[in-house]
Amino acid sequence: MSKDHADFTNFATAYSLGRSGYPAHLIDMLMDDLEIRKNDQIVEFGAGTGLITRELSGKGLSVTALEPNKSMLALAPALPHVRYGEGSFEKSGLPGNSYKWAIAACAFDYSETKLALTEIHRILQDDGYFTIVTKRLLKDQNSILMDIEHIVRRYLPKSRIVTPLLPLFRYIPAGWHRFLYKLHATVAHTYLQRSNFAKLLSTGHFHQKIYHETKDIVSLTKVQYICLWKSRNKTFLASGERKFGIFIENLQHYLDKHAIEHIEMPYMYKAWSVKAR
Numbered sequence: 420m421s422k423d424h425a426d427f428t429n430f431a432t433a434y435s436l437g438r439s440g441y442p443a444h445l446i447d448m449l450m451d452d453l454e455i456r457k458n459d460q461i462v463e464f465g466a467g468t469g470l471i472t473r474e475l476s477g478k479g480l481s482v483t484a485l486e487p488n489k490s491m492l493a494l495a496p497a498l499p500h501v502r503y504g505e506g507s508f509e510k511s512g513l514p515g516n517s518y519k520w521a522i523a524a525c526a527f528d529y530s531e532t533k534l535a536l537t538e539i540h541r542i543l544q545d546d547g548y549f550t551i552v553t554k555r556l557l558k559d560q561n562s563i564l565m566d567i568e569h570i571v572r573r574y575l576p577k578s579r580i581v582t583p584l585l586p587l588f589r590y591i592p593a594g595w596h597r598f599l600y601k602l603h604a605t606v607a608h609t610y611l612q613r614s615n616f617a618k619l620l621s622t623g624h625f626h627q628k629i630y631h632e633t634k635d636i637v638s639l640t641k642v643q644y645i646c647l648w649k650s651r652n653k654t655f656l657a658s659g660e661r662k663f664g665i666f667i668e669n670l671q672h673y674l675d676k677h678a679i680e681h682i683e684m685p686y687m688y689k690a691w692s693v694k695a696r
Contacts, residue, residue, distance in 0.1 A: 427467070430652045431490040435468040437646030441524060441552065442635040445688050446474045449522075452629060453548045453692060455480070459519045462542060464508050464535075465526025469495035471552065475522070476501050483518070485511055508535035513542045524552040532618055540624035543695045549625060550692040551615065557634075557685040564682070570673060574666035575658045615691045625693035637684040641674050644682050 427434055455461070457479035466472050466484035468491055475482045476498040485506035486492045495503055506512050508523070508530035521539050523530075539549050558564040616628050639647065648654070648667060655663045673679075 427488055427650075427652055428490045430650045430655075431468065431488070431494055433646040433649035434491065435494040437639070437643050437648070437650050438468070438470055439637040439639065439647075439684065439686075440470040441474055441554070441688060442633060443474050443477065445552070445631065445633050445635075445690065446471075446478055448631050448633065449550060449690055449692065450478060452631070453520060453550070455520050455548075460517060461520040461522065462511070462513065462518045464506075464511075464521060464523040464539070465529065466495060466503065467491045467526070469498065469501075471522070471524040472498060472501055483513065485513075509538055511538055511542055515541045516544055518542055518547060519544055520548050520550070522550045522552065525554060527551040533622055536619070536622045536624050540622075540695055545695065547695045548629075548692050549619070549695070550690055551619070552688065552690045555687045555689070557687055560685045561683055563677075563679060564684075567670065567673065570666070570669055574662060574669060575654060616693070619691060619693045624696060626696055627694040629692040629694075631690040631692070633688050635686055635688065637686060639682050639684055641680050641682070644674070645671060 449455070458481055460481050461475065461483070463472055463475060463482055463484045466486040467488075469484065472482060472484045472495065480500060482498075482501045484495070484501055484503050486495070486503065487505060487507040489505070492503055492505065504512070508527070521543060527535070536549075543549065556564070558568055616630075619625055620628070645667065648670065658666070
């Protein structure tokens with residue numbers, strides 16, 4: 420992934436306002452199965468504006484939250500048991516053999532895999548764990564989100580690769596679109612399941628694969644939802660400022676026209692964990 424795609428400097432405020440956090444029960448599942456206890460020393464990589472940091476803090480963990488972007492870090496909230504610092508996957512600046520758990524939420528794809536895994540292994544205690552977390556919006560479960568997807572495909576055609584079948588959508592009745600999304604989700608799940616574990620095990624530093632998933636629904640206000648889109652730097656860069664601005668105008672028009680003040684966002688959260696050798 421390019422450095423531009425990883426740079427949220429100009430998107431930090433929108434990110435802070437529009438991005439949602441992670442369910443507490445996901446953290447409970449991970450802590451139970453990885454035998455992580457209250458007061459354990461852990462590291463969060465790619466902390467951003469503190470979205471999953473809040474949940475880690477709420478569990479009484481002693482968190483060192485690292486984020487390389489100063490603009491993002493400046494918007495992270497002060498939290499009990501949390502120490503923020505500038506650092507990356509590849510260069511954490513942390514002492515070796517010191518942490519029981521390292522976690523990264525929607526951030527590991529921005530790293531240099533080999534360097535990152537080597538550094539994470541260095542700072543973990545013997546038999547420590549590393550977890551990557553992802554989240555995926557289940558658009559097919561909300562008709563409003565499906566309507567918005569049509570707006571996305573109209574104004575941002577180069578920014579979305581929803582499925583290899585996307586070019587056929589214009590020829591397929593709308594009633595089949597949800598089926599196609601579900602088909603794509605099934606294929607994508609199988610691919611990610613294999614590719615993420617393959618990536619985590621690729622350097623030989625880790626073993627013992629552990630997988631978790633759960634669902635949750637997040638309610639966003641109209642303002643938050645617009646900010647969510649404005650925080651998507653990859654979409655902005657792929658589309659260009661002019662096209663992205665036109666899309667935001669049309670999205671706003673759609674929400675105003677249908678008097679939509681809140682949007683229910685159904686998410687699937689997935690976590691891949693591996694154990695240090």
